[in-house]
Amino acid sequence: MPFQLPDLPYPKSALEPHITSKTLDFHHGKHHNAYVTVLNNLTKDTPLADKPLEDVIKSVAGDSSKVPVFNNAAQTWNHTFFWHCMKGGGGGRPTGDVASAIDGTFGSYEKFAEEFKNAAVTQFGSGWAWLAIDANGKLNVLKTANADTPMVHGQKAILTCDVWEHAYYLDYQNRRPDYVQVFLDHLINWDFVAENLSKS
Ligand code: MN
Numbered sequence: 001m002p003f004q005l006p007d008l009p010y011p012k013s014a015l016e017p018h019i020t021s022k023t024l025d026f027h028h029g030k031h032h033n034a035y036v037t038v039l040n041n042l043t044k045d046t047p048l049a050d051k052p053l054e055d056v057i058k059s060v061a062g063d064s065s066k067v068p069v070f071n072n073a074a075q076t077w078n079h080t081f082f083w084h085c086m087k088g089g090g091g092g093r094p095t096g097d098v099a100s101a102i103d104g105t106f107g108s109y110e111k112f113a114e115e116f117k118n119a120a121v122t123q124f125g126s127g128w129a130w131l132a133i134d135a136n137g138k139l140n141v142l143k144t145a146n147a148d149t150p151m152v153h154g155q156k157a158i159l160t161c162d163v164w165e166h167a168y169y170l171d172y173q174n175r176r177p178d179y180v181q182v183f184l185d186h187l188i189n190w191d192f193v194a195e196n197l198s199k200s
Contacts, residue, residue: 001036001040002040002043002049002050003036003039003040003043003053003073003076004036005028005032005033005036006080006083008024008028008083009083009084009087010083010087010088012024012025012028014087014088015086015087015088015187016088018171018182018183018186018187019086019168019171019187020170020171022170023167023168023170023171026166026170027079027162027166027167028079028083031079031166032075032076032079032080035071035072035075035076035079036072036076038068038072039056039069039072039073039076042068042069042072043056043069048060048069053073053076053077054077054151056069056073057070057073057074057077057149057151057152058151058152060073061152062152070147071146071147072147074147074148074149074152075147077149077151078128078147078149078160078162079162081157081160082128082160082161082162084189084192085159085160085161085187085188085189085192085193086183086187086188086189087187087189087191087192089186090186090187090188090189090190091182091183091184091185091186091187091188092185092186092188093109094109094188094190094193094194095190096194097194097197097198098190098193098194098197101139101197102139104139105138105139105140106139112131112141113184115141116129116131116141116161116180116184117177117180117181117184119141119142119143120143120161120163120176120180120183121163121176121177121180122143123143123144123145123163124145125145125146126145126146126163126164126165127143127144127145127146127148127163127164128143128144128148128149128160128161128162128163129141129142129143129160129161129163129180130142130143130144130150130155130157130159130160131157131158131159131160131193132150132155132156132157132158133155133156133158133197133200134154134155135154135155137200139158140155142155143163156196156200157196158193158196158197158200159188159192159193159196161180161183163176163179163180167179
């Protein structure tokens with residue numbers, strides 16, 4: 001199969017107590033896995049099966065006849081990116097270049113956190129909150145619905161938080177704001193964000 005489910009970059013218990021291994025079991029083992037499986041089925045014996053994942057996403061974006069391919073390809077990419085956005089003992093204030101970039105754009109870490117949390121909490125229904133770099137090289141916070149992803153809007157993602165209910169329901173039930181606060185305070189892998197920023 002051309003598209004593979006990547007391993008989590010840490011053990012399933014690495015994010016406890018904030019995100020339990022039970023949640024990661026379902027989220028990575030069932031949800032992420034299902035997107036990969038469906039993507040393989042939908043692209044089997046088509047030219048899309050030979051393309052890199054990002055090319056698949058960009059080539060079918062906006063094509064009304066390819067919505068299922070877009071959804072499963074983008075969700076495959078979004079989840080792989082999301083796992084790397086977290087680590088055990090993460091979160092809190094960034095340092096170095098990320099801190100400078102955030103201060104320069106938002107005024108302070110607090111202002112950034114407020115804007116990011118607001119985007120995550122106000123995304124109606126399923127979706128994602130992002131920190132991304134736009135076509136003019138400017139950092140910005142955005143939210144996307146369902147599988148939608150910054151790369152098809154001329155943006156380069158450098159951080160994301162999955163706000164689909166499956167991301168938090170087992171641990172936080174309907175309390176999305178609590179989950180997002182924990183993501184900010186205890187989970188963000190700023191090293192990964194710094195790496196994304198330096199490559200942009
Ligand atoms: Mn998810």
